[in-house]
Amino acid sequence: MNYGFHLASAGVVTGMRRLDTIANNLANAQTVGFKADFLNLEARRAENLENGGLYHDANKALDALGGGTLFKPSGIDLRQGTLRQTGRNLDVALEGEGFFLVQNPGPAGTRDAFVTRAGELARDRNNRLALAGSGALIQGVDGLPITLDPEDPNLVIDADGRVFQSDNEVGQLAVVRPANIANLRKEGRDLMRVLGGGTVAAPGNTAVKQGALEESTVDPIAALSDLVKVSRGIEFSTRLMQYQDQMTGRLVDVFGRFA
């Protein structure tokens, strides 16, 4: 089959995966603490070179042609999201680098740390601070969940994440970042898993803001213009595949006939 046919189909395959990523970003345009994903492409080297072969002068045209397109690893855009004031004393947002540490919701034996930027908190029925959605417990700096005083409705969280109830400090929210940012993996339900490497304390200038939530970092303008670009890209690639197919068809028609 024609080489170009495969190059064009690589364009369709990668385009569709990019479309999936854009769809997920836009679906989460209103998810608090959501960080947009990005999926980049790179030019693939010619097959011969990829396999460690040498560059042949004799076969210049094909060797220099390249091998179509390939995914680069997907990444997470960790830019700061806009803070939205809610005034609720159990809404917290992070300003600066870092994540809230969540008690491991995984099966026993999972040692990976789980982190989140989604600060919609709630008291669970045992008076502990938990994520309102998944119910995962928020971890304090002492490695334990933060247990509140049931008698005291007051709750103040300061910029360092210390939790006060009528002047009594009942705990401090652990604010951490992964030792290696590339180890972050999204788990869904607002959680991200730190695959190995552990976590370290977040930089000192990261502030906890009570009464605010961090909006999703999805940029609708960029997402929609990407959507147009990607869907047109797929269209061009399919068109090219059709041309290649027509060419082959002609070839068969004209030369493939035995008299």
Place this chain on the structure above:
Amino acid sequence: MSYIALNTAATGMSAASISLDVTANNIANANTTGFKSSRANFEDLFYQEFAQPGLPAGNAVQRPTGLYVGLGTQISGTQLNFEQGPAQPGGTYDMMIEGDGFFQLQVPADVGEGIGYTRAGNFTLNSEGAIVLANSPGYRLQPEIQIPENAQDINISQDGIVSGNVPGQIDAVEFGQITLVRFVNPSGLKSVGNNVYIPTLSSGEPLEGEPTLDGLGGIRQAFLEASNVDPVTELVTLIKTQRTFEMNSQVIQASSETLRNITNLRG
């Protein structure tokens, strides 16, 4: 396959429409006494793994990170906002809780074990002289308080003592004590309509006490707590939700177009 994008965008649209429903209910209850607004919380769904980190990337290097594609969004829950609503003037039996707490009501036995809780203080008397909520079913306030027919100048103190003058007696007569309850996690309460909430496992047990004590708020007679729906916030949410819905429908169109292009490949 771009079926993923199609389904992902569909989750975005259905979550946006739930959020729209919640906003619609908030706006519809902008004038409901004691109403507490809710908000819909979004969370991301699971991620599909297309390549693990560390796998060969094709050109003799290993992927430093993997390739994951998310599968959309869902509403993780709705959260009640128990912020104090503004005060508005009312009649003799109208009460407003200033601070934390709920009134207790006798509700049908199949609802929340017979006791419901409300912030709406639009009370009145029924034909038997009992204090009841002036809503359509007329639930009785608990503990029950009976006001004699000939009582005058009814006074409800901040700490919940109901008293009044009865002809022939010089001193004011005490008719009863209103108690309030508090929940550890009021956001975990379940709304059953008619301004009534019932406890759930996540709200915790009701903690009863006298008004102004044990972290409970005080009672203000002749005031009503208006709805705490903030129209500006709701309208901003409405706009954002509608736009999110539209953007997701654009993704559906784009992926449908893509699928059509692919289907027509062998034109």
